[in-house]
Amino acid sequence: xxxxxxxxxxxxxxxxxxxxxxxxxxxxxxxxxxxxxxxxxxxxxxxxxxxxxxxxxxxxxxxxxxxxxxxxxxxxxxxxxxxxxxxxxxxxxxxxxxxxxxxxxxxxxxxxxx
Amino acid sequence: xxxxxxxxxxxxxxxxxxxxxxxxxxxxxxxxxxxxxxxxxxxxxxxxxxxxxxxxxxxxxxxxxxxxxxxxxxxxxxxxxxxxxxxxxxxxxxxxxxxxxxxxxxxxxxxxxxx
Numbered sequence: 001x002x003x004x005x006x007x008x009x010x011x012x013x014x015x016x017x018x019x020x021x022x023x024x025x026x027x028x029x030x031x032x033x034x035x036x037x038x039x040x041x042x043x044x045x046x047x048x049x050x051x052x053x054x055x056x057x058x059x060x061x062x063x064x065x066x067x068x069x070x071x072x073x074x075x076x077x078x079x080x081x082x083x084x085x086x087x088x089x090x091x092x093x094x095x096x097x098x099x100x101x102x103x104x105x106x107x108x109x110x111x112x113x114x
Numbered sequence: 115x116x117x118x119x120x121x122x123x124x125x126x127x128x129x130x131x132x133x134x135x136x137x138x139x140x141x142x143x144x145x146x147x148x149x150x151x152x153x154x155x156x157x158x159x160x161x162x163x164x165x166x167x168x169x170x171x172x173x174x175x176x177x178x179x180x181x182x183x184x185x186x187x188x189x190x191x192x193x194x195x196x197x198x199x200x201x202x203x204x205x206x207x208x209x210x211x212x213x214x215x216x217x218x219x220x221x222x223x224x225x226x227x228x229x
Binding site for chain 1: 145147154155156157158159162164169170202204206217218219220222223225
């Protein structure tokens with residue numbers, strides 16, 4: 001069963017504006033990790049940000065922040081001050097602590113307009 | 115220094131052939147993975163090895179056979195290639211298999227095209 005859901009196949013954002021990419025997950029585990037990866041058109045997978053299930057504060061990494069709402073099982077990525085180089089596919093992923101598997105969402109293609 | 119490397123980057127071959135993709139990581143990680151990314155960009159785990167031992171084997175045709183000669187290397191051999199095998203194959207590695215904190219580091223991917 002798919003455990004990660006990204007409901008936005010594609011999004012547009014104006015340069016310098018903030019954008020939120022949605023991610024919901026499904027697990028009955030208490031311990032898990034949530035990740036966001038960026039895949040530009042060149043194809044490589046770039047790690048952006050991590051949130052642990054026991055972390056009380058939302059993770060931040062530069063212009064990236066993760067809006068973690070545990071009760072809603074959501075882990076949305078917020079990109080502030082979008083740049084043209086942010087245009088890429090973005091994948092949400094969950095790491096299962098028991099089986100050590102990473103489950104990936106279907107991705108959101110973000111286009112930043114000048 | 116490249117953390118996770120894969121060879122070749124591109125692979126074009128005909129149906130029925132056998133091919134291998136090699137992966138090496140110099141991060142000292144214990145766990146390595148193979149993923150398949152299809153044309154719709156969906157990433158699906160295929161295999162996972164921890165210290166040369168197979169720990170995840172998803173529903174993958176047995177034409178696919180991983181091999182880990184040591185914990186820094188994980189190769190993927192594919193027999194009797196089919197058109198549906200065309201995809202990008204990613205190798206990845208991570209540390210601390212029983213925890214959740216450590217991210218996966220991905221290789222650059224191998225684009226396999228079967229004609």
